[in-house]
Structures are given as C-alpha cells and as structure tokens.
Amino acid sequence: MHEILVILRKDVRRLWWQIAAMLAMCATVGCLDARRAAAQPRIMESLLNVILPLVWACLIAQAIHQEALVGDREFWMTRPYRWPRLLGAKALFVALCVHGPSFVTDAAILAARGYSLIEALPQLLVKQLLLAGGLTLPAMALAALVSNLTQFVIGVPVLFVTFAVAAGFRQTGLFAYMYGTVAHLATAFLGVAAVSIVLLQYRRRRTRLARILAVSTLLAVVLLAPLVAYRHMFALYAIELPAADIHATMTLGPPDPRAVHGPFGRRVFTTLPFKFSGLPESDLAEMASVSMEIAAAGGVRYRYDPPRMDFDTGLTGIRDGSTSLFMGMKPAAYDRIKDSKVTISGTVGFVVYELGREMRLTVGATRYVTGPMHCSSSFEEESYYGPWVNVFCDSPGRYGLSSQIGLDKESLQWLHPVSRRMGAAGSQAPQLAWLSPLHRRQESFRVSVPPDGWLSEAQAGAPIVIIPQRMIGYSTVSFKVSDIDLREYSK
Amino acid sequence: MTIPLRAIELTKTFPRVDALHSLSLEVPEGAVFALVGPNGAGKTTAIKTFLNLYRPTAGNAEVSGVDSRSLAAPQLAQIGYVSENQKLPDWMTAGDFLSYCREFYPSWSAGDLDALVRLYELPLDRKLKDLSRGMRVKAQLASSLAYRPKLIVLDEPFSGLDVLVREQLIESILDRTPEATVFLASHDLAEIESFASHIAYLNDGRLAFAEETAALTARFREVQVTLDSPADLPADLPSAWLNPEVAGVVIGFTDSGYGDASQAQIRSRFPGAREIAARVMTLRSIVLALEKSAKPGKGAR
Numbered sequence: 055m056h057e058i059l060v061i062l063r064k065d066v067r068r069l070w071w072q073i074a075a076m077l078a079m080c081a082t083v084g085c086l087d088a089r090r091a092a093a094q095p096r097i098m099e100s101l102l103n104v105i106l107p108l109v110w111a112c113l114i115a116q117a118i119h120q121e122a123l124v125g126d127r128e129f130w131m132t133r134p135y136r137w138p139r140l141l142g143a144k145a146l147f148v149a150l151c152v153h154g155p156s157f158v159t160d161a162a163i164l165a166a167r168g169y170s171l172i173e174a175l176p177q178l179l180v181k182q183l184l185l186a187g188g189l190t191l192p193a194m195a196l197a198a199l200v201s202n203l204t205q206f207v208i209g210v211p212v213l214f215v216t217f218a219v220a221a222g223f224r225q226t227g228l229f230a231y232m233y234g235t236v237a238h239l240a241t242a243f244l245g246v247a248a249v250s251i252v253l254l255q256y257r258r259r260r261t262r263l264a265r266i267l268a269v270s271t272l273l274a275v276v277l278l279a280p281l282v283a284y285r286h287m288f289a290l291y292a293i294e295l296p297a298a299d300i301h302a303t304m305t306l307g308p309p310d311p312r313a314v315h316g317p318f319g320r321r322v323f324t325t326l327p328f329k330f331s332g333l334p335e336s337d338l339a340e341m342a343s344v345s346m347e348i349a350a351a352g353g354v355r356y357r358y359d360p361p362r363m364d365f366d367t368g369l370t371g372i373r374d375g376s377t378s379l380f381m382g383m384k385p386a387a388y389d390r391i392k393d394s395k396v397t398i399s400g401t402v403g404f405v406v407y408e409l410g411r412e413m414r415l416t417v418g419a420t421r422y423v424t425g426p427m428h429c430s431s432s433f434e435e436e437s438y439y440g441p442w443v444n445v446f447c448d449s450p451g452r453y454g455l456s457s458q459i460g461l462d463k464e465s466l467q468w469l470h471p472v473s474r475r476m477g478a479a480g481s482q483a484p485q486l487a488w489l490s491p492l493h494r495r496q497e498s499f500r501v502s503v504p505p506d507g508w509l510s511e512a513q514a515g516a517p518i519v520i521i522p523q524r525m526i527g528y529s530t531v532s533f534k535v536s537d538i539d540l541r542e543y544s545k
Numbered sequence: 546m547t548i549p550l551r552a553i554e555l556t557k558t559f560p561r562v563d564a565l566h567s568l569s570l571e572v573p574e575g576a577v578f579a580l581v582g583p584n585g586a587g588k589t590t591a592i593k594t595f596l597n598l599y600r601p602t603a604g605n606a607e608v609s610g611v612d613s614r615s616l617a618a619p620q621l622a623q624i625g626y627v628s629e630n631q632k633l634p635d636w637m638t639a640g641d642f643l644s645y646c647r648e649f650y651p652s653w654s655a656g657d658l659d660a661l662v663r664l665y666e667l668p669l670d671r672k673l674k675d676l677s678r679g680m681r682v683k684a685q686l687a688s689s690l691a692y693r694p695k696l697i698v699l700d701e702p703f704s705g706l707d708v709l710v711r712e713q714l715i716e717s718i719l720d721r722t723p724e725a726t727v728f729l730a731s732h733d734l735a736e737i738e739s740f741a742s743h744i745a746y747l748n749d750g751r752l753a754f755a756e757e758t759a760a761l762t763a764r765f766r767e768v769q770v771t772l773d774s775p776a777d778l779p780a781d782l783p784s785a786w787l788n789p790e791v792a793g794v795v796i797g798f799t800d801s802g803y804g805d806a807s808q809a810q811i812r813s814r815f816p817g818a819r820e821i822a823a824r825v826m827t828l829r830s831i832v833l834a835l836e837k838s839a840k841p842g843k844g845a846r
Contacts, residue, residue: 060648068636120634126598129633129685132626134618134649 057136061143065117066151072113073151079106083489084159088166091430091446093496103489108210110152111193115206117147118197123255125201131259141256148190153182160491164450167492168428174450178491184238187245195248198255199265216244216272240275247271302332304402304533309543310378321366321382324544326398328533330375344369344379346400350391356383358400369402392540399534406529410522415445427451427495429459429520445518448492459497459520547609549574549696549726550595554604557590557750564590565750567604572743575723579741579758580730581832587750588730589628592700595728596626608696622650625689625725627682628700633673639684640669643691650692658691664717679710686714690721697721699729703736715740738828746832753835758828765831766803766823770796773817782814787838794819799826799834 066073079102086099095103121130121140130140157178164174171178196209247268254264307327344367345359356364358381366382379402415431427449445459550572557565564587572578580588593599595606597616606613611620634642643662647653662669665683673681682702689697697718703711718727719740731737737744738758745755754761768786772794782789785802796815800807803823811821826834 057648060645064634064645068634122632125632126593127628127630127632129631131598132596132621132624133646134622136618 057139058143058146061121061135061140062146062150065120065143065147068120069113069116069151072109072116076106076109076113076151077155079109080155080159084162084166087159087490087492088163090494093446093494095490106489107189110156110189111210112203112206113151114148114190114193115197115200115203117151118144118194119202119206122201123198123259124261137256141252144194148194152190153185156185156489157182159489163491167448169450174491177450181491184241187241187248191245191248191252195251195255195268198252199261199268212272216275243275244271302330302404302529302531304328304330304531306533306535306538307376318382320384322385322388322544323380323382324388324540325378325380326535326538326543327376327378330372330377330531333372333375344400344402346379346398348381348391349397349399351394354391356387356391372404388540388544392544395537396540397534397536398538399532401530401532403528403530405525406527407523408526410524413520413522415518415520427520427522431518443498443518445497445520447495447520449495449522450491451493451524459495459518547574548572548607549609550578550728551607552591552595552604553607555591555594555601555606556603557587557594557599558602563750565594568747568750568752569604570745570752570755572726572728574726576743577719577722577727577741578729578743578745579737580728580745580747581734581737581828582732582747583836584732586732586747588732588747589700590750591747592628592698592728592730596624596698622652622692623695625686625692625694625697626700627685627689627698627702629682629702629704630700631685633681633685635674636672638670638672639667639676639680642673642684643669643688646688647691653692655691657693658687661687661690661717664713679706682706682714683710686717690717693721693725695725697725697727699727701731702729703731704733711736734829734832735827744828746835748836748839753839761831762825762828764801764803765826765834766800766807767826767830767834768798768800768803768807768811769820769822769824770811770815770818771820771822772796772815773819776815776817779814783810787834799831799838801834 083099083102083106086096086102090096090099121135121144122128160178160181161171164171164178192213196213197206200206200209251264251268254260254267305328307329310325310327346357346367347359348356348365358365358367365384365387368380370378370380413429415429427447429445429447431443431445433443447459548571550570552568552570555565555568556563568587568591580591582588590599591606594601595608595613597613600614608616608620609623634645637645643658647655647658661667665680665687667680667683667687668676671680673684676684686702699718703714706714721727729737729741741758743756744758744761746753775794776791776796778789778791778796782798783802785800787799787801789796789798800823807823808821812818815821
C-alpha cells in the first residue's frame with residue numbers, strides 16, 4: 055500500500071491543476087444541474103456534459119503516462135516497481151479523481167433536490183459502473199497503448215464511434231445509448247476488453263500484442279454489432295429485465311376495415327389485427343419491436359429481422375388488448391405471394407411498466423410532490439405562444455421518462471403515455487445532460503386555445519394527475535398464423 | 546557464485562535491423578566490464594535486452610541467474626541503471642526525484658545519498674528539466690548508487706561531459722566496486738581504458754572479443770620489422786598477424802597473439818631482419834587494427 059500511495063501522491067502533485075480544474079467543472083455541473091427545474095439543460099451545462107468526460111479521459115491518460123507503458127526510455131521501467139502496485143496506484147487515482155468527484159457531484163445534486171441518498175444509492179452505483187465500463191476503463195486501456203497525449207486524443211474518437219456502434223445507435227439514436235440493454239452489454243464488453251488490455255500491458259508490457267487485441271476488439275464490435283438481429287436483442291432485453299409472470303399469446307383477428315391497407319406509394323400495405331391474452335391488467339404493456347417471416351408456396355420467404363429487411367413493418371400500441379401489425383411490401387414481392395396462402399410467424403417484444411401511486415399537483419403550484427419522483431408545476435402567462443402550464447418532474451430512477459402526466463378532468467382524459475424516445479410529447483430524456491443523476495420530464499400544456507377549453511379550470515387550480523410509471527421488464531411472445539390470404543388484409 | 550550478467554546466443558532483431566547476432570558473454574562478479582563498439586554496434590540493444598526493455602528474439606539474457614524476461618522488482622532493486630537518453634520526470638526537482646526513488650529501495654542509504662549529493666554538488670531545489678546534462682547524469686547516478694546496487698549498468702553515461710565531471714563520476718562509481726559489478730557501454734575507448742577491468746568489443750551486433758583489459762593489451766603489439774633490403778610479404782603469415790603492410794624495407798603488422806615466443810617467431814619469418822620493434826598498443830589502436838582486419842558487415846542499432 056505504501057508504494058501505491060507514493061505513486062498516487064506523485065501523480066496528484068504532478069496533475070494538481072488539472073484536477074483542480076476538473077473539480078471546478080464538477081462543481082459547476084452540480085450547481086447547474088441541481089438548480090435546473092427544466093428538462094432542457096442550458097448551453098453551459100450541455101457543453102460541460104461533453105467537456106467533462108473528455109477532461110476525465112485526458113486526466114486518466116496523463117496519470118497513466120506518468121509511467122508510460124509504451125517505449126523503452128521511461129525511467130520507471132528499470133526501477134523496482136511492482137506492476138500490481140503501479141496499476142493499483144493508477145486505479146486509485148481514477149477512483150479518487152474521476153469516480154469520486156462524479157459520485158459526490160451526483161449525491162450533492164440529489165441531496166439538493168431532496169432525494170434520499172440511501173434510496174438512490176443503487177442507481178448512483180450503477181452509474182459509476184457504466185462510467186467505468188464506458189469511459190474510465192477504455193481510457194485507461196487506450197492510454198496504456200499509446201505513448202503520449204496527442205496519440206491518446208486521436209484515439210478517443212475511434213473509441214467513441216466503436217462504443218456508439220456497439221451500443222446500437224442505428225436503432226436507438228446516438229445519444230440514447232446509456233439507457234438500453236445493448237448499451238449495458240456494450241459497456242460491459244468494452245470494460246472487459248479494456249481490463250484485459252490494461253492487465254496485459256501492466257503485467258507484461260506487450261504493446262504489440264495488446265494493440266492487436268485492442269484493434270481486434272474494435273473491429274469485432276464494429277463489424278458484428280450491426281449484424282445482431284432484433285430478435286436476439288430482445289432476447290437480451292428479456293434476460294436483463296425479465297417479466298417473468300407474463301405468458302401472453304397472440305391470435306389473429308378478422309380484417310379491420312379502418313386499418314391502413316392497399317397500395318400506397320411504392321408499397322402495398324397489409325394490416326394484421328392481433329388480440330393479446332395473458333397481459334397483466336394492473337400494469338401497462340407497450341409493444342416495442344417485432345421480427346417476422348412470411349412463408350409462401352414455392353419456398354418463397356420474406357423476412358423482417360434487421361439487419362435483414364425484405365419488407366417494412368410496424369406496430370401500433372396495445373389498446374384494450376389489441377394491436378395491429380402492418381407490413382409494407384414492394385408490389386413485385388407482394389404479387390409473388392398474394393395468390394397463395396401464406397404462413398406468418400414471428401416474435402414480438404414488449405415492455406412492461408409498473409404503475410405507481412397516483413400523485414396530485416395543483417396547477418401553478420411550485421412545491422414538489424414527493425414520491426418516487428418529484429414534480430412541480432408552473433403557470434407561464436408570458437410565453438410566446440400564450441399561457442402555458444408546465445409540469446416538471448425529476449427522478450433518480452426512470453420514472454420521469456415514462457410516467458403519465460395529465461389533468462384530472464374526466465371529459466378530457468389527459469393521460470399521456472409518453473414515449474421513451476427523446477423529444478416525444480414534449481418530454482426530455484436526460485441524454486442532453488447525460489452526466490445528470492436525474493431523469494427529467496417536462497410537459498407543457500397550452501391552456502388558452504380551444505377546443506381544450508380547460509383554461510378556467512387550470513387557473514382555478516385544477517389538479518394535475520401524475521401516475522409514476524416504471525419499466526420493470528421486457529417480454530416476448532411468439533406467434534404463428536397459417537393459411538392467411540393476404541388479399542383479405544390488404545384491401 | 547552468481548554471474549551478474551550472462552548472454553547465451555542472444556539475438557535481437559527489429560523489423561528492418563538485425564541488432565544482435567548470437568551474442569554470448571559473461572560478466573564476472575566485481576568486474577568493471579566495458580562493452581565498446583562504434584555507434585550502432587548493438588551496445589544499447591544488448592543493455593536493454595538484459596534489463597527486459599527488449600525481449601530477446603532468440604537466445605537468453607540473464608541477470609544474476611534470472612532470465613531477463615522474468616526480471617522483476619526484487620532483481621531491479623539490486624540494479625542501478627543510468628542511460629544518457631532516459632526519460633526522467635522533468636517536472637520534479639532533483640531533491641523530489643531522489644526522495645521519490647528512495648521509497649522503492651529497502652536498502653536505500655540516506656548517508657550515502659548525502660555524500661553523493663555533496664560530492665556531485667547537486668542543486669536539490671532545481672527542476673530536472675532545468676539541469677545541465679552533466680547535472681542530470683549526476684542526479685540519475687545519485688539515485689542509482691544510494692541503495693548500493695550489486696549491479697551498475699551504464700549506457701554511454703559520460704558522453705558529452707567535461708573531463709572533470711567525467712572523472713568525478715567514474716571515481717564515485719569505482720568506489721562501489723568490487724562489491725558491485727559495473728557494466729558499461731561506451732563508444733569512447735579512451736574513456737574506459739583507464740578503469741575497465743574487462744572489455745568486450747561489439748561491431749554490427751557481433752562480439753569480436755571479450756576479455757580482461759590487461760590480457761588484451763598484453764597480447765597486442767604493433768610490430769615493425771626493418772629488413773636489409775626490400776622484400777615481398779611471405780604468403781603464409783600467422784593468422785594472428787593482422788593488417789600486414791610493406792613500405793620499402795619496413796614491414797609492419799599488428800600481432801594479436803604477442804607472447805614470449807613472438808620475437809623468435811618473427812625472426813624465423815624474416816631472417817634478414819635488421820631490427821624488430823614491438824610497441825604496446827592503446828585500446829583505441831587495438832580496436833582500429835581489429836576493425837581494419839575485419840570483413841565488412843551489416844549495420845546494427
């Protein structure tokens with residue numbers, strides 16, 4: 055331990071002003087985040103959310119390069135350093151100078167916003183794990199493979215692109231990567247690869263071998279990640295968050311004359327109405343994705359299982375236990391199978407939400423309503439578009455992203471299930487300020503324009519209903535329907 | 546008795562350079578062993594391979610009986626290494642650097658360090674990056690001698706230093722012998738001639754010879770035979786006679802195996818010799834003679 059502390063003390067002494075600057079940034083992020091009662095961060099906070107991780111990465115690289123592992127002229131290489139202690143010193147540096155400030159900042163933000171740190175501890179620790187797998191360990195590995203900061207900075211975009219590819223930005227959006235199972239797996243994969251490289255370099259200093267391992271890992275991720283089919287991704291989702299009690303079945307219903315069908319543009323649309331059974335009544339389920347195959351006579355098979363997409367497909371939400379699955383096929387493809395009976399099989403993945411205790415908030419109230427998430431509302435008369443009611447919620451968990459916010463007025467039924475995707479329905483996921491420990495959600499209700507007609511109730515202090523909604527699991531259900539005449543569902 | 550350094554058929558190749566070819570040598574305990582050779586001969590490669598900074602391509606390098614590839618902290622704690630081109634933590638003051646190094650050596654002697662600092666007149670409060678080259682070497686040397694290493698490895702430590710500093714450093718290193726073994730690489734033959742007990746000559750990655758300095762200088766003589774009349778060189782001269790030349794009535798060569806019987810041997814080859822002069826050679830002239838007689842080969846690092 056003595057050697058570890060000696061090396062650590064030396065590194066801290068050497069990098070004190072960088073550490074001080076980084077701590078100042080953490081404090082600024084913390085202040086801005088704690089004071090923000092809006093989903094959208096201001097430019098300074100957004101900027102710091104990009105700069106601070108880069109500063110952390112560069113700080114790690116500089117600490118590693120105090121005893122650079124590449125080259126043959128470093129003075130320490132002929133001194134009696136013990137590699138576990140050297141690595142221990144660097145790991146301790148990363149823990150104290152990156153994870154420590156990050157954790158303390160998060161804790162301070164949560165405390166400032168009135169959350170219990172004990173209750174939020176699991177989320178805070180998970181975030182540190184993600185930070186380790188996605189940032190600090192890869193940064194350590196990259197720094198262990200290069201000899202100076204310039205080379206390191208050149209390598210950072212390579213790492214970022216790899217991570218983005220691994221996290222599946224193709225499907226979920228580049229900045230949504232922190233919030234998916236694939237992102238967690240990618241983080242774990244990169245973290246394990248990074249640990250292997252770091253151990254190899256510290257133990258053996260086999261730079262060429264370690265670089266080959268690193269490049270192979272990056273290539274494997276870049277080449278293989280986009281090939282992972284949807285059905286496999288949903289299998290992964292189901293493993294991470296199993297909705298164990300759900301054993302749903304899907305049965306095909308009669309053609310729905312109101313559905314989209316027939317030729318449209320360069321596609322012929324077919325809509326298959328399905329009925330679900332076995333879904334939980336108390337919780338909420340939403341369709342998330344589908345993979346499917348159409349088998350026709352003569353061995354003709356069309357598949358929708360990204361990255362293979364012989365046709366387009368999509369799902370509507372589940373309403374009263376029903377959903378619609380539509381397919382858009384090229385006319386030539388449709389013509390090949392329309393005259394024969396087809397078999398359609400596939401897997402649907404859906405997300406299950408747990409509904410929490412209903413909370414009520416008076417329009418215009420600025421006080422927080424406590425619970426799994428904190429909410430406030432404000433009334434803005436001076437808005438460019440006229441008067442608005444803003445409802446703002448935050449939560450250390452994921453409640454804020456999917457909860458229902460609405461006005462308690464039977465005639466209007468303001469219960470919005472809000473999409474988890476960024477930007478939908480006025481909600482904001484924390485992607486723009488991904489360092490934040492809070493998930494924020496903001497809904498704005500325009501109150502002055504008919505036909506809503508609830509302006510007077512709102513001004514009179516009408517209660518807003520907030521139903522916390524938390525994703526608790528994924529599940530899949532397979533279906534297979536035979537002897538289908540597509541023409542019946544396409545006309 | 547453990548051999549401080551041993552190379553067995555040691556070969557090191559780089560992508561475009563063959564640096565060492567089957568180098569075999571042993572450095573005896575307590576010796577001041579100089580590895581000499583021109584720039585690019587492979588001296589630094591040999592040292593870096595011994596210290597596990599390079600991995601051997603073939604063969605073995607051993608330090609105190611331990612394979613260089615397995616060299617770890619316990620062995621490194623007994624080695625003091627000073628190189629002219631080592632990267633030091635330049636942001637540290639000399640004093641901080643010495644204090645930092647102290648933490649890694651159980652046998653570190655504060656008294657020894659004080660003596661070295663006084664001897665070298667090291668400015669402890671100045672940053673390493675602000676020190677002159679000589680002072681930097683002194684700081685390195687102080688940090689490598691204060692724990693009384695059993696093996697001192699020096700890679701061109703004195704090049705570019707003035708004579709006084711050089712003498713001062715050499716003296717402090719020799720003070721550590723014979724308890725410590727010194728292994729020194731240099732291309733400056735005159736520099737090491739005065740104090741090296743053993744000399745090995747490396748050229749193009751190949752070892753030309755390795756032996757005690759006294760034995761080496763004893764067996765080399767620059768011979769000049771003056772004849773009565775001009776004559777051609779005999780065809781079958783001994784192989785130990787290097788670079789034979791004729792200039793009128795004078796025949797000159799380097800005898801690399803000079804001994805008690807040499808005078809008689811020369812007389813038998815040149816019966817008409819009027820005068821035979823055999824002069825002691827400097828290390829520099831020995832090496833020049835060897836290089837001249839050697840066949841040209843490929844370059845090395």
